[in-house]
Amino acid sequence: MIHVIGLAVGVSIKAMAFIAVFDGFVLSIFGFLMKEKTKTAWWIMVSGSFITVLILAFGAGRHYHITILGMAFSFFVIFMLIRRRREYVYPARILGRPEVAIALVTIAFTILYGIGGSLLFGDQFRPPITDLGNAFYYTGEVITTLGFGDILPVTMDAKIFTISLAFLGVAIFFSSITALILPSVERRLGGLVNRMEKRELKTLKDYVLVCGFSNLLQEYLSKMKATGTVVVVIERDEAKARSLRDEGYIVFDHNADDIDLLSSFDFSSAREIIIGSDDDAYNLIIAAAMKSVISDENRQKVRVLVVDPKDMVKFRIMGFSLINVSSVLSDSLYAGRNAPG
Template sequence: MWQKSINLWLEVRHSLVALAVFLNGLLIFKTVWGMSINLVELFHIQSFSGINWANIANGPWFILGIFLMINAFGLLYRARTAWAVSIVLLLITLVYTMHFYPNLSFSISLCLATLIGLLLLGKDFNRSSATAGGIFAFISFTMLLFYSTYGALYFGDGFHPAIDNLMTAFYFSIVTMTTVGYGDIIPMTEPARLFTVSIIFAGITVFATSLTTVFGPIIRGGLNKLVKGSQQNMNRNDHFIVCGMSILAISTVAQLKQRGLEVTMIIGRPEEEFPLIEQRLGSKCDIISGDSTDNAVLSKAGLDNCRALLALSDDDATNAFIVLSAKELSAEAKTVLAVNDSKNMNRVKQVKADIVLSPQLFGSEILASVLSGEPLDNDKLISMLLNSGHGLFDKT
């Protein structure tokens, strides 16, 4: 029962953090709606020049709540960008609430607890699909631009010269988000200064991350073509696909390469680190940067023509998802799955990989056999090591 509780916690803890971020956004809505303002009129704008922005109180805070709720959905998919942006937004929310509404003790406590949870579980948010990251980065940048432009109009009287039109507000937002800061518009009041600081922190995270996510791959691809020239696609056939960067994965690739076998590695590291990985392997290797659970990445690695796919990452859940993705893409694909924690063996077996390997369990059984004086032969060793390996290397 205790082990089931632990496994359940490991599976849902990222969802609980996402829910906490979502609740922070809802609390902002609840607080704002409890004040004497008409939020419905916020989006019924006919003419910017004729608006008295002081009548629409707490508008930037309201938009911040929307931003938090959008980021919560990104956290459900363990997006790294959503994790980083959520931390910055929660810091802004915490400072804003403590300064202007110190009596909201529950909101402050929840915000602080959510921040601590995000920081402690940072390793859980490690997914960075290029397509999903680009879409999320675009949404984040758009929301931040709307937040900063509207906030500049709302706090317009607190600047010198005062910001009283949309174009000036847009200009100030871009200049501040990019940390250029020409100094032609200066925040004079305390609220205006705090708002400017929030744009700077959010801009460094969202604006820079958005540009890197969207344009980074394009620039890197262009530079690689310029430096390395056009390269032909690898002929991936009758090879092994190794997923992960664990010690077991590196050692397995090195041993396969020593035996003259073709290997393709799938790792979640940038291409800049490939030389270091090849240095660890001691030889050149066909490496793909991407998510091993992504069908497009598995197809690129040549799953249909491989001899076997080896899921050898440090995380048992990730290994199980890799095998499931491979089986979904190609039911005939042979799969090998490593179990890092022997407690997960029974659960992982349900994935029905062709070979389930547990180095931890294998080592403990060998040690116990040696210490108890039991004889060890090849058949017994293979029986300990593999739960089923029949037909893996059979050729039709």
């Protein structure tokens, strides 16, 4: 939005140059995010590149050859993005969440409320706010609580508007910004914690490793933890991983078939290894990865949950101990039926 505002108020060439630097910084960040191949990143980059062309066109000065070079590069970026548009098919991890959409709407509303109110009560400020640029400047000044004092409300209406905008800025605007930034920070910190924990995996002794979690394992793992056994879980579902971490388990929110991660473990020090998701197809992939990294002497420690009895034959070639969940349940029900009393 800063680009459009700058064009609307006819800012100077120097100001346009500064905006161009800011624009380049923002595009660099989104360029880094392009590796996730999301639709949102694609649209932002295309739109940002077009805006860059406009900024360069309106800010052209004596160094027109640099402007032409920048515009040519922007058009090249647009051309490449359009040419490879079919690669960007994944949904946005952050922008796709409803709370983030609400946060974006809140931020937009707060900015528009500030700009609109500043122009509406423009003659009640000293000096008066008569253009879009000063309205945007005053809105940012109030929302960020900087309070330079170069523009002052002099009537009660203007003062009430300023206070309401300040409340919006502190109570809503920054909380919305937090909702946008916090998930990314949490993922980065989570990755850092995982890297730190991976370095300590070689020091684990007599631990239980769970590759893929299902509720079928909940009671068993609780008993293991109650006896003081260290339980390490690799779980790709973020909600499950977060819940397990809160319960005191060492959790890696990662795919359990990641060979690099599995190679970080000292399996000779493990008490047992359980491949235990409720998806046989996923368990089969995990078992194949495990077979490629575990030694023959440690292979007997691996136990695999098999949900569908028809899949037993697929797992036998791995050489691991298999637990037929359906058979265990059937035996338990049958034993209960024939129990005395």
